[in-house]
Each structure stands twice: as C-alpha cells, then as structure tokens.
Amino acid sequence: MQDDPSDFEPSRSAGLDRLAEFVNRAGRSYAAGRNTDDGPGRATAVSKLSPYLRYRLVTERDVVAAVLERHGFEPAEKFVQEVLWRTYWKGWLEMRPTVWARFVEERDRQRQTFPNKRALTAAESGSTGIEGFDDWARELLATGYLHNHARMWFASIWIFTLRLPWTLGADFFLRHLVDADAASNTLSWRWVAGLQTVGKTYLATADNIARYTNGRFSPKGLATEAFAITEPPIPRPQPLPRPMRSASSDQSLLLVTSDDLNPETVARTDMPIKAAVVASSPDGLWGDRARVFVAKAAAETASRVAVSFDCEANVLVDLDAETLAIAARSAGAHQIVTAYAPVGPVADALARLTPSLAGQGITLVQVRRDWDDLFWPHATKGFFKFREQIPELLREQGMR
Ligand SMILES: Cc1cc2nc3c(=O)[nH]c(=O)nc-3n(C[C@H](O)[C@H](O)[C@H](O)COP(=O)(O)OP(=O)(O)OC[C@H]3O[C@@H](n4cnc5c(N)ncnc54)[C@H](O)[C@@H]3O)c2cc1C
Incomplete structure (x- = not known):
C-alpha cells in the first residue's frame, strides 16, 4: 500500500512503478474500498495515478491494459470505469468547448x-x-x-x-x-x-x-437542501474536430506539451523527427505544484524523447510562435508534430500560434490518439450511456 500522496515523483518510470504496485489491487478490493478516505499518509484503496494520467506520463491505455491483463474485465470493471470517467469528461468537453x-x-x-x-x-x-x-x-x-x-x-x-x-x-x-x-x-x-x-x-x-472517513469527521450544520443553480442552455454538442494524422513525410520538429508527455506513443518513432522541444510553459498549469511537477517531468520527457527519436530534445519555457519557428528552422523542418491538445489553455495557446507559424511556412499538425478517437465520439450524452459502450469498445481494441 502507498502512503504519502504528496510524493508524486514526476517521471514516466515513477508512474509505471506506481501502476505496477497498484495493479494487484485494481480488482474487487478497489471496488469495495474506493469510497473510503482515511486521510493523508494512510493506506488507501485508490491508485493515486491521477497526476501521471493527467499529463499522460502514463496513458489510459497503459493503465487499462495492465489492469485487464492482471484481472480480466469483470473484477476490474469498476476501476476501468473510473479511468474512463476521465476519458468521458475530456470527450464531453471537446464537443462543448463553450462550457470551458x-x-x-x-x-x-x-x-x-x-x-x-x-x-x-x-x-x-x-x-x-x-x-x-x-x-x-x-x-x-x-x-x-x-x-x-x-x-x-x-x-x-x-x-x-x-x-x-x-x-x-x-x-x-x-x-x-x-x-x-x-x-x-x-x-x-x-x-x-x-x-x-x-x-x-x-x-x-x-x-x-x-x-x-471511518469516523474521523462528522461535521455539524451542513446544508440539508441543495438549492437550484441555473444557467442558459448548453449548446448542442458540436462534431469533434477531425483527427489529424501527420500526412507529410517531411522533416519535422516534435513539440511536446504538458497535455501529453508521452510522445513516443503518439508520433511514430520512425517518423523523420529531426529535433524535439518539450514545453514546460505555464499554459494549462494553474498552480505551483502542477508547475513544479511538469517542469521536472518535462526534463525527464526530453531525455526519453532524445533516446526514442534519436534526436536533440530541449525544454522550452515559453510556448510561443517565434521560439517554435526558430527551433523548426534550425532543425530544417517545415512541419511541427504534436499530440492533440484537448479543450483548455494549451489548445488555446496552439490555436493562437498556428496562424503565425503558417505565415512563416510552418504547419502545425496535431495528432490525436487512437484512444481518444475511439471513446470521445461516445461522450454525447450522460456517463451511463457511455459506460454501456465500454466493453465493446475495449473488445474492438483487442483489450478483452
Ligand atoms: C470536485 C471534483 C474535482 C475534481 N478535479 C479533478 C482534476 O482536476 N483532475 C483529475 O484528474 N481528477 C479530478 N477529479 C476526479 C477524481 O477525484 C480524481 O481523478 C481522483 O480522485 C484521483 O485519485 P486516484 O488517481 O487515486 O483515482 P483512482 O480512483 O485510483 O482512479 C484512477 C484514475 O481514474 C480517473 N478518475 C477516477 N475518478 C474519476 C472521476 N470521478 N472523474 C474523472 N476521472 C476520474 C483518474 O485519472 C484517476 O487517476 C475531481 C473530482 C471532483 C469530485
């Protein structure tokens, strides 16, 4: 069992270690114990994988594959569903960007x-x-x-x-x-x-x-009724942006952002990646803890990328068009390949800098993961409708 949750070591290998340590507990013991919170520093039934999943140091596919291999679907169904809540929320917001x-x-x-x-x-x-x-x-x-x-x-x-x-x-x-x-x-x-x-x-x-909380807390004076909060109707879901694939075999600069620190499973390692930059910019990182986590994870990701793609990989502090254009030009690249950024500040930053790059003859290609292509289109209604699709979609992937 893990103890202190404050200690999230920011690397893919630390995330994989955490997954390996947790995987035996992802079956019925997770389902039985996941609602209990004994407090910080105490044993828990949950995985504490969320920072690794959030920045995709470890992907949903990594986690679900490991858990299914160990338990099969039925005993691990609850845990798999929880991981897919994340995927569902991402897909839901992607089709309704105005909510953000x-x-x-x-x-x-x-x-x-x-x-x-x-x-x-x-x-x-x-x-x-x-x-x-x-x-x-x-x-x-x-x-x-x-x-x-x-x-x-x-x-x-x-x-x-x-x-x-x-x-x-x-x-x-x-x-x-x-x-x-x-x-x-x-x-x-x-x-x-x-x-x-x-x-x-x-x-x-x-x-x-x-x-x-096993009796740790029993607060007095809590509201006994929930009042209604209203808002104007949410626009109907809009179609997902079409998935982009890196069509051209041109020399490319690989851009890694904090929304996906696992470029090895987004861009193919046989692509003509001439150099890579890992942005540890503040876009999408609201607090100091997240910033420190990502800054360290970015340095670790740059080392991994340099080996996987056999190229130079540097950490960028600012995600702006000029810095990217300089990095692309010095790599002899007219194309920048990056993982698709879902609705949020990184996507906003990429949307801002795309026209400026285009003006300099540089195309920004956002490659969306198969996982997102598979699940996101099903996030049109509530989670319970989405949940019904999970077994079949995993079967399509040969994951069960
Ligand atoms: C008010 C509120 C705010 C939240 N804010 C965030 C947030 O900013 N970032 C975030 O990643 N999660 C958020 N969650 C979801 C959830 O609380 C955390 O993902 C979870 O507690 C992380 O702990 P864990 O890794 O031990 O989860 P586990 O129970 O071990 O679950 C495994 C993984 O599944 C995903 N997951 C589990 N439950 C949920 C859920 N309800 N919604 C979405 N994904 C889930 C997470 O990626 C998690 O790491 C929020 C939930 C609430 C109620």
Missing part, C-alpha cells in the same frame, strides 16, 4: 466582483470551523491531492453550506491540485452543483462523511 469558455469568463467575473472576501479566505485556508472541510482545505494546500470522495464533499459544502460561487471553488482546486485538469475539474464541480446533470445535485451529509 463560460467557466473561465464566470470565474474571472467572480474573482473581480465576489464581495465576501473574508468567507472566501476562510474557506481556502481551512478556517471555517467546519470539521472535515477545513481539514481537506489544508490537506489540499499541503499535498496537492485529495481523495475523490473528499473532493465531492468539499465541493458540496463549498456550494450548498457556505454558499460560495462554484466557479471560485473550481478555481481553488485548479490552483492547488497537482492533477488539475480543465475537463475533470470543471465538469465535476458542475456535476456537484447540479449543472451537469440538470437538477441532480450532490449533497454531502454528516452520516456519509462519518461512514467513509
């Missing part, structure tokens, strides 16, 4: 205008006097990680007991989680708030908290 844009706009508005700064500071520093809630706030600040159930309880108390804006809670998580993610975080907060599945809110209760 709206969140950013509303968060920025609330940051400027929310009047009760004192209540906000008390919530963020863990000094509201609410048992459990204060402990999770401090745990998040100290470790950059919270158990899934603690995230749910925390978000629910933030919204319905403290009556703070959900967007500021989501912002607090983004600034402190090591695994902070545009899709998983925003959509989970929306789910708790009753926006994601309209009318279905998540209300934390003292009994449930006491039961799943």
Whole structure:
C-alpha cells in the first residue's frame, strides 16, 4: 500500500512503478474500498495515478491494459470505469468547448466582483470551523491531492453550506491540485452543483462523511437542501474536430506539451523527427505544484524523447510562435508534430500560434490518439450511456 500522496515523483518510470504496485489491487478490493478516505499518509484503496494520467506520463491505455491483463474485465470493471470517467469528461468537453469558455469568463467575473472576501479566505485556508472541510482545505494546500470522495464533499459544502460561487471553488482546486485538469475539474464541480446533470445535485451529509472517513469527521450544520443553480442552455454538442494524422513525410520538429508527455506513443518513432522541444510553459498549469511537477517531468520527457527519436530534445519555457519557428528552422523542418491538445489553455495557446507559424511556412499538425478517437465520439450524452459502450469498445481494441 502507498502512503504519502504528496510524493508524486514526476517521471514516466515513477508512474509505471506506481501502476505496477497498484495493479494487484485494481480488482474487487478497489471496488469495495474506493469510497473510503482515511486521510493523508494512510493506506488507501485508490491508485493515486491521477497526476501521471493527467499529463499522460502514463496513458489510459497503459493503465487499462495492465489492469485487464492482471484481472480480466469483470473484477476490474469498476476501476476501468473510473479511468474512463476521465476519458468521458475530456470527450464531453471537446464537443462543448463553450462550457470551458463560460467557466473561465464566470470565474474571472467572480474573482473581480465576489464581495465576501473574508468567507472566501476562510474557506481556502481551512478556517471555517467546519470539521472535515477545513481539514481537506489544508490537506489540499499541503499535498496537492485529495481523495475523490473528499473532493465531492468539499465541493458540496463549498456550494450548498457556505454558499460560495462554484466557479471560485473550481478555481481553488485548479490552483492547488497537482492533477488539475480543465475537463475533470470543471465538469465535476458542475456535476456537484447540479449543472451537469440538470437538477441532480450532490449533497454531502454528516452520516456519509462519518461512514467513509471511518469516523474521523462528522461535521455539524451542513446544508440539508441543495438549492437550484441555473444557467442558459448548453449548446448542442458540436462534431469533434477531425483527427489529424501527420500526412507529410517531411522533416519535422516534435513539440511536446504538458497535455501529453508521452510522445513516443503518439508520433511514430520512425517518423523523420529531426529535433524535439518539450514545453514546460505555464499554459494549462494553474498552480505551483502542477508547475513544479511538469517542469521536472518535462526534463525527464526530453531525455526519453532524445533516446526514442534519436534526436536533440530541449525544454522550452515559453510556448510561443517565434521560439517554435526558430527551433523548426534550425532543425530544417517545415512541419511541427504534436499530440492533440484537448479543450483548455494549451489548445488555446496552439490555436493562437498556428496562424503565425503558417505565415512563416510552418504547419502545425496535431495528432490525436487512437484512444481518444475511439471513446470521445461516445461522450454525447450522460456517463451511463457511455459506460454501456465500454466493453465493446475495449473488445474492438483487442483489450478483452
Ligand atoms: C470536485 C471534483 C474535482 C475534481 N478535479 C479533478 C482534476 O482536476 N483532475 C483529475 O484528474 N481528477 C479530478 N477529479 C476526479 C477524481 O477525484 C480524481 O481523478 C481522483 O480522485 C484521483 O485519485 P486516484 O488517481 O487515486 O483515482 P483512482 O480512483 O485510483 O482512479 C484512477 C484514475 O481514474 C480517473 N478518475 C477516477 N475518478 C474519476 C472521476 N470521478 N472523474 C474523472 N476521472 C476520474 C483518474 O485519472 C484517476 O487517476 C475531481 C473530482 C471532483 C469530485
């Protein structure tokens, strides 16, 4: 069993070690124990693989393949479904990018205008006097990680007991989680708030908290009703952008971003990659913990890439068109190949710099993973419809 979650060593090999250590526990013991949170530094049934999956140091495919090989599908179904929640949220947001844009706009508005700064500071520093809630706030600040159930309880108390804006809670998580993610975080907060599945809110209760913290916490005075939060209707899902493949066999510069630190399984190692740059830029990294994790992981990824593609690989601090154009030119490349960036700040940065690169005769090709091509189109409705497809889609991949 693992203990201290604050110790996420930022490398693919550390992620694979964690997976190897966890894989035996991914079957029925995960299903039975995953809801219990005994607190930081204590044995747990969950994997704590989230930072590795978030930055794709270890991919969903790596994790699901290892778990299925060890257990087969039925005993590991619950764990596989949890991994696919991540894939589902990514696909769902990809087809509804305005939900991210709206969140950013509303968060920025609330940051400027929310009047009760004192209540906000008390919530963020863990000094509201609410048992459990204060402990999770401090745990998040100290470790950059919270158990899934603690995230749910925390978000629910933030919204319905403290009556703070959900967007500021989501912002607090983004600034402190090591695994902070545009899709998983925003959509989970929306789910708790009753926006994601309209009318279905998540209300934390003292009994449930006491039961799943093994009696560590039993907070008093929690809201007993969840009020309705409304918003204008969400636009219908738009078609996914067509997957791009690197059509040209031109000499290329490989660009690695924090959204996918596993380029070896995106670009083929026999592609004419002349050089690589790994961007450890702040785009999509909201907090210090995530930034430190990615900066170290970027250096480790550059070393891996240099060996895998037999080329020079450097870490870039800024993801801007001029720096990329210089790197491409000095590699003699007119094409930059990168893993597809899903909705979020890295995608926004790539969208900004693409025209400028094109103006200099350089094409940016975003290659989407087979995993995303396979699952994302099914994220049109709720998770339960999506979940029904999982066994068949895994079978298509020869994974079960
Ligand atoms: C309010 C709230 C905010 C959240 N914010 C984030 C976030 O920013 N980044 C993030 O990666 N996850 C987020 N989650 C989802 C989930 O809490 C974490 O992925 C999980 O707790 C990570 O711990 P683990 O690796 O031990 O999970 P395990 O239980 O071991 O699950 C394995 C993997 O499956 C995925 N996963 C599991 N549960 C979920 C879930 N409910 N939603 C999406 N993916 C899941 C994760 O990649 C996780 O690493 C949030 C959940 C809530 C309720």
